[in-house]
Amino acid sequence: MPIQPTSKIWHNGNLIPWDKAQLHVMSHVVHYGSSVFEGIRCYGQPQGAAVFRLPEHMQRLIDSGKIYRMTLPYSLDQLTSAVVELVEANGVAPCYIRPIALRGYGEVGVNPKNSPIEIYIANYPWGKYVPGDDGADVCISSWNRLAPNTMPSLAKAGANYMNSQLIRMEADINGYSEGIALDVNGYLSEGSGENLFIVRNGVVYTSPLANSVLSGITRDSVLTLARHLGIPVVEQSLPRELLYIADEVFFTGTAAEVTPIRSVDRITVADGKTGPITKQLADEFFGIANGLRPDRFGWLTPVNVSVEQTVTV
Secondary structure, three states: OOOOOOOEEEEOOEEEEHHHOOOOOOOHHHHHOOEEEOOEEEEEEOOEEEEEOHHHHHHHHHHHHHHOOOOOOOOHHHHHHHHHHHHHHHOOOOEEEEEEEEEOOOOOOOOOOOOOEEEEEEEEOOOOOOOOOOOEEEEEOOOOOOOOOOOOOOOOEHHHHHHHHHHHHHHHHOOOOEEEEEOOOOEEEEEOOOEEEEEEOOEEEEOOHHHOOOOOHHHHHHHHHHHHOOOOEEEOOOEHHHHOOOOEEEEEEOOOEEEEEEEEOOEEOOOOOOOHHHHHHHHHHHHHHOOOOOOOOOOEEEEOOOOOOOOOO
């Protein structure tokens, strides 16, 4: 989906014009992928707009930086306030929000210590991420997720997404909406940019973080909602073939939100329709995100932006 520019981008404490947010080609990040980032959504509400789980996203950005020895020069409160400032300044909601911390122009060489840390935050309109109006048709990728103790999966780092690009491009070339990667031991891991859930016999299953899984904010939200609704949840290593006999399968993620999966490797999931548990969780998720159900977990950060379109689940 092409990027729709907005007016301003937040850069190191200041709002600058969109077209002025530029990097030198010799910046460390360009050569070595030295960045950590977040993806956040701001949803329309009946009385305005709100950012979904903003503090949790910005804490993960700080954590990702810490893993890569990038101490960010702003506190959690400063980063969350920056997002609110930007969204309100651009007046765009619903929107997608992309904070990124990166190693800028300083020295050439693998060691990044003398390259400055720059932080940018952008927001822009963005709609559905995973193709498929009635559920996604996906495949098992030939590419595995990152092996433990190679590149840290708990960090949402730009370099990690080279692996994701291989998964997504392969799926696209072969006519699928998305690919699912296995971990180094052959167990289910996740999609190129989504966490994976399976429903069988009324139980919701998902792979644990040890299976090279990103600690997804939406993943945590769905686990919280399932437990609140009394749906049994199990986090354990899962074999590939469980996908083929599942009652329901779905992705979660900030971009993907809650996306049902219709088929895996051209094997239809159950009857190919969105299952009742997937629908129940999606309705609860979107109901809270869009302000149509109580924010019982304190997940919404209000922003002062008018939303013209009607808000629905």
